Amino acid sequence: MAKSKTNTEDYLRMYRQMVRIRTFEDNANQLYLSAKMPGLTHMYSGEEAVAVGICEALTDDDRITSTHRGHGHCVAKGAEFKEMFCELLGKEEGYCRGKGGSMHIADQSHGNLGANAIVGGSMGIATGSALRAKLQGSDDVTVCFFGDGATAQGLMYEVMNMAALWKLPVIYACENNGYSEYTRTDEIAAGSITARAEAFGIEAHKVDGQDVLAVNELTQKLVARCRKGEGPFFVELETYRYHGHHVGDINREYYRSKDEEKDWRENRDPIIRFRAYLVDQGIASEEEIEAMNAEIEKDATDAVAYAEAAPYPDASEVDMHVYAD
Amino acid sequence: MREITLSQAVNEALAEEMRRDETVFILGEDVAEAGTPFKVLSGLVEEFGTDRVIDTPISEPGFVGLAVGAAMTGARPVVDLMFGDFLYLVMDQLCNQAAKQHYMSGGKLSVPMVLRTNLGATRRSAAQHSQSLQALVAHIPGLKVALPSSAYEAKGLMKTAIRDNNPVVIFEDKLMYQDKAPVPEEEYLIPFGEANVKREGKDITLIATSSMVQVAEKAAEMLAKEGIEAEVIDPRTIVPLDEKTLLDSVKKTSRAIVIDEGHQSYGVTAEIASRLNEKAFYHLDAPVLRMGAMDVPVPFSPALEDITVPTPERVVENARKLCAGELIHAA
Numbered sequence: 001m002a003k004s005k006t007n008t009e010d011y012l013r014m015y016r017q018m019v020r021i022r023t024f025e026d027n028a029n030q031l032y033l034s035a036k037m038p039g040l041t042h043m044y045s046g047e048e049a050v051a052v053g054i055c056e057a058l059t060d061d062d063r064i065t066s067t068h069r070g071h072g073h074c075v076a077k078g079a080e081f082k083e084m085f086c087e088l089l090g091k092e093e094g095y096c097r098g099k100g101g102s103m104h105i106a107d108q109s110h111g112n113l114g115a116n117a118i119v120g121g122s123m124g125i126a127t128g129s130a131l132r133a134k135l136q137g138s139d140d141v142t143v144c145f146f147g148d149g150a151t152a153q154g155l156m157y158e159v160m161n162m163a164a165l166w167k168l169p170v171i172y173a174c175e176n177n178g179y180s181e182y183t184r185t186d187e188i189a190a191g192s193i194t195a196r197a198e199a200f201g202i203e204a205h206k207v208d209g210q211d212v213l214a215v216n217e218l219t220q221k222l223v224a225r226c227r228k229g230e231g232p233f234f235v236e237l238e239t240y241r242y243h244g245h246h247v248g249d250i251n252r253e254y255y256r257s258k259d260e261e262k263d264w265r266e267n268r269d270p271i272i273r274f275r276a277y278l279v280d281q282g283i284a285s286e287e288e289i290e291a292m293n294a295e296i297e298k299d300a301t302d303a304v305a306y307a308e309a310a311p312y313p314d315a316s317e318v319d320m321h322v323y324a325d
Numbered sequence: 326m327r328e329i330t331l332s333q334a335v336n337e338a339l340a341e342e343m344r345r346d347e348t349v350f351i352l353g354e355d356v357a358e359a360g361t362p363f364k365v366l367s368g369l370v371e372e373f374g375t376d377r378v379i380d381t382p383i384s385e386p387g388f389v390g391l392a393v394g395a396a397m398t399g400a401r402p403v404v405d406l407m408f409g410d411f412l413y414l415v416m417d418q419l420c421n422q423a424a425k426q427h428y429m430s431g432g433k434l435s436v437p438m439v440l441r442t443n444l445g446a447t448r449r450s451a452a453q454h455s456q457s458l459q460a461l462v463a464h465i466p467g468l469k470v471a472l473p474s475s476a477y478e479a480k481g482l483m484k485t486a487i488r489d490n491n492p493v494v495i496f497e498d499k500l501m502y503q504d505k506a507p508v509p510e511e512e513y514l515i516p517f518g519e520a521n522v523k524r525e526g527k528d529i530t531l532i533a534t535s536s537m538v539q540v541a542e543k544a545a546e547m548l549a550k551e552g553i554e555a556e557v558i559d560p561r562t563i564v565p566l567d568e569k570t571l572l573d574s575v576k577k578t579s580r581a582i583v584i585d586e587g588h589q590s591y592g593v594t595a596e597i598a599s600r601l602n603e604k605a606f607y608h609l610d611a612p613v614l615r616m617g618a619m620d621v622p623v624p625f626s627p628a629l630e631d632i633t634v635p636t637p638e639r640v641v642e643n644a645r646k647l648c649a650g651e652l653i654h655a656a
Contacts, residue, residue, distance in 0.1 A: 063398065097431030104429040113397055114430060118421050124390010125397060125422065132395040135350065135376060142394075155418075158387025165382075321432040322466050324490035 008283050012292075014056055014212050015278060018048035018271050019293055021072045023300045024081060025243075028071065028088060028102075032247040036308065038090055041102040043243035044072030049270035050175050050237045051076035053215025054143055057223050063111040063129050063142045065122035067175075068103050069241070070115030073145050078110035081303035091310040098313050099321065120146055120153030123172075127159040130170035130231070139227040143171045143219075149180030151193055157200075160232070164200040169226040171219070172197065172234045175209065177241045182255050197234030209237030210270045213277075240264040326507040332365045334476035334508050335441070335497065338483035339366070339403065341512065343373055346401060349487055350377040352388050353405025353441075361405060363443075363502050385414040389440065393423045393492075396438040401487055406442040409496060410456045415440075423492040424467030439486045443499040444472075444586060445536050446634050452622035455630075457586040459534070460593045462494045463563050469517060470564040471495040474538035476506040478561055481515030489517070498536040518565035522574070526554035529580040529644050532571055532597055534560060537584040537616075537635060544640035553648050563593055571597065572605050579610040580647045584635050589617030611647045616640060 025045045031037040044051065047069075055064065055076035066073040074084060079095065087094030087105050094100075095107050106114030113129060116122040126144030133140040150156060151174060163170050180188045194204035207218050215237060222233045242265060244252045278284045284292075329337070343349045351369065353361070357380045360367030370378040381388040385406065392402040406412065412419070419440065426434045444457035463470045469491050473479035479497060486493040523538065524545050533541035538559045545555040556574050560566055575581045581601055585593040594615035601613045619633040 065394075095431070096429060096433065099431045100429040106430045106434060108430070108433050113394070114426070114434065116422075118417055121417060121422060124387060124418055125394035127387075128391035128394020128396070128402075129398045130394075131391050132398040132400045135395075135400065155386050155390060158382070158384035159390060161382055161384065162387060162391065321428045321430075323469070324427050324432070324435040324437075 010056065011278060011283055014052050014216065015271070015274055015284075015289070016292055016296065017052045017056070017076055018212060018274065019296050021048045021051065021075045022271060023296050024071055024075055024084065027085070027300045027304050029243070029247055031088065031304065037088055039101060040246045040248055041088065042069040042246045043241065044069050046242040046264065046269070047175055047177060047209065047239045048072060049212035049215055049274070050173070050209045050239050051145070053212045054173055054219045056216050057219035058111070058141065058143065060110050061140050062223070063113055063140065065113045065126040065129070065142070065144050066115040067122070067145055067147060068115060068117050068119070069147065070105060071102070074105050074107055074112055074115070077107065077112045079107045079112065081299055082306050085303045085307035086310050089307045089310070090312060091307055092313040092317075093310050097317065120150035120155050122146070123150070123153070123155050123159050127163050127168060127170055130163065130168035131166065133169055134166065139169070141169045141171065141223050141226040141231070143173050145173050145175060147180070148174060148176040148178070148185045148189060148193065151196065152180070152188055157196070160197060160200050160202060160234075163232040164202050167229060167231060169229070169231040171222055171226060172232065174234070174236045175239055176236055177239050179241070179245070179256065181245045182249070182252070184255065194234060194236050202232055202234045204234040204236065206236045206238070209239030210268045210273065212270055212274050240268065326509060328505040329476055329508050330503050330505050331473070331476040331479045331497065332363065332502040334480035335365050335483055336367070336369065338480045338487075340369060340372065342484055342487040343369070343377060348399060349401045349403065350379065351403045351405060352379045352381060352392055354381055354383055354407050356380060356405045362407065363499060365502065366405070385411050386418050389415040389418040390422065392438045393418055393426070393436055396436045396492075397426060397434050401437050403439045403441060403487060406440055408454050409442045409444045409458050410453050412442065412458050412461060419462065419468070419492070419494070420465045424465045427491070428467060435490050436492045437490045438492050439483070440492065440494045442494065442496055444496045445498045445500050446586065446618065446623045447630055448500055449625065449627060449630065451625040455623035457496070457618060459496050459563060459585070460587045460591065463593060463596070467492065468564065469493040469562065471517065471562045472535040473497060473561070474535050474559050475501070476504065476508050478515060478559075480508055481513055482561060485514045485517055488514075496535060500536065515561065517562045518567050520558050520560045520567035520570040522556065522558050522570065524555070524557040526556035526578065528554045528578055528648055529582065530556045530558060530571070530574040530578045531582050531584065531640065531644070532558050532560065533584040534563065534586070534593060536586050540635055540637050540640060541584055543637035544644065547637060547641045548644055551645065553644060555644060566597070568600060568604070571601065575601050575605045576608040579608055582614045582616055582640060582643055582647070584616045584640060586618050586634055588620050589615055590620050592617045611650070614643055614647065616643065
């Protein structure tokens with residue numbers, strides 16, 4: 001755990017955002033288990049320090065692209081529970097009017113260019129967003145979130161090549177949770193992941209993705225350097241997903257053991273670790289933290305109730321938004 | 326009116342729009358100093374610089390993806406895809422990403438980009454540089470598809486495409502780059518979804534796209550000598566499609582042949598013929614015929630390649646049979 005205690009407010013916001021993600025996911029999982037949610041969804045639980053550590057280093061003008069496992073990025077970039085749950089349930093008040101759902105949730109008001117259901121599919125979009133910033137002469141930075149599985153897609157190498165050639169302000173954030181869907185990553189990824197970025201002359205870092213302060217500290221430095229034209233950068237974040245590939249992936253012992261899951265949950269949980277740190281450093285008391293947790297839980301419960309009661313889009317919406325005016 | 330080549334017309338359209346709107350930029354392989362292998366973009370980098378005429382590596386999915394991202398964040402990129410055949414390389418970025426962003430986001434995000442590419446066989450370029458793949462993209466909701474048939478259309482449609490807030494795929498016939506046509510000096514735009522009646526007639530309607538418009542016009546001239554008056558219509562965009570002009574014509578002539586250089590099966594000709602059947606059935610005196618490219622990979626040998634695409638002679642033959650009341654199966 002990084003030691004510097006720079007700003008109490010920032011720390012509390014980081015904790016709050018991590019708990020908001022976990023709480024959102026617990027509720028989303030419950031909606032799935034109780035058959036109230038159409039389709040499937042992919043839980044971000046366990047990876048909270050990655051999204052929060054990175055997004056807390058960004059402004060609303062900075063942009064991100066997200067993945068099929070995208071709720072965490074969406075919350076971390078500033079989205080509200082109510083519109084998110086409405087989207088997950090296919091309701092009109094959702095961020096995408098119910099047309100995108102969990103795998104396409106986008107919140108452009110906070111710079112979230114959207115989740116993407118094609119593994120690695122948003123790498124071009126993120127790099128194009130960075131190209132736009134450079135051509136425009138703005139200092140906006142784009143972060144491209146993707147998983148270890150996406151490192152097997154050819155698109156990644158095409159866009160990293162161009163980003164490096166043109167010094168684009170983009171940070172490639174590889175969330176390595178150890179599993180490429182139902183397969184161990186070491187079975188699908190040859191060599192070192194960071195070395196692949198380095199081959200293009202891109203400065204690459206590896207960081208403990210369960211340590212929100214370490215992630216945030218590194219990202220702040222890289223974002224500042226991106227703004228000065230020193231990008232692109234590549235970061236591999238070692239993390240873990242507590243659930244299966246998606247909520248329906250329950251029996252998964254054929255690809256990973258319960259002992260391993262237990263070890264990550266009990267010994268490397270980003271929220272438990274940061275909570276202990278906050279208390280230890282005297283930044284927050286146990287009571288304050290419990291109160292914060294309860295408040296977030298209530299927000300989520302209210303938002304779920306709101307979304308459940310919210311109307312579906314009118315049938316007339318089905319062919320709206322195919323083309324822009 | 327002055328005459329310029331299709332290549333010059335595209336170049337002018339791009340230059341005018343780049344002067345008018347600083348968010349317009351060009352991205353693709355060998356677009357800058359080389360001006361593309363067809364020299365369509367010559368001179369643009371000299372005027373607009375390498376920040377707006379950007380040479381990319383040979384990474385089609387990569388640079389199309391970059392264009393999608395730049396378009397989603399406020400730019401109007403014009404992507405140059407050197408050959409239409411390379412569409413297969415960029416299908417995910419074009420069809421899963423560009424085409425769907427607006428809808429998936431409930432109208433919040435949009436992708437105002439143009440993908441310029443080409444079509445057309447008989448250039449002796451064999452199976453991977455000769456295809457006409459407009460049906461492939463016309464199938465995807467969210468994409469618009471323009472098929473200019475002359476320098477005039479190439480300029481007017483390109484300018485409209487650049488100003489459109491959607492992803493537009495525009496196919497130029499690579500055999501027509503040096504063909505001249507009258508093009509006004511003053512600015513004009515050609516709206517999407519407005520077909521052009523190239524020639525009026527009362528006996529049969531020839532609906533033809535892009536490279537096939539010339540074929541249809543030639544066929545119409547030949548038919549006129551036999552006393553058959555063919556009406557020739559160029560839809561100019563197939564998405565959106567000006568159904569009304571096509572239907573009005575067919576209701577008048579009672580017969581139609583649809584001609585497009587894409588493969589005939591499951592193609593543009595099939596779609597248009599089907600709409601005519603559905604919406605003008607009682608006005609028809611004969612089945613609507615489709616004439617597309619043969620359902621074979623484009624062969625290299627000139628002796629074979631020339632057989633694969635519709636020709637004026639074959640259009641005339643089919644039109645004659647339709648007008649004579651013979652129920653035929655098109656060759």
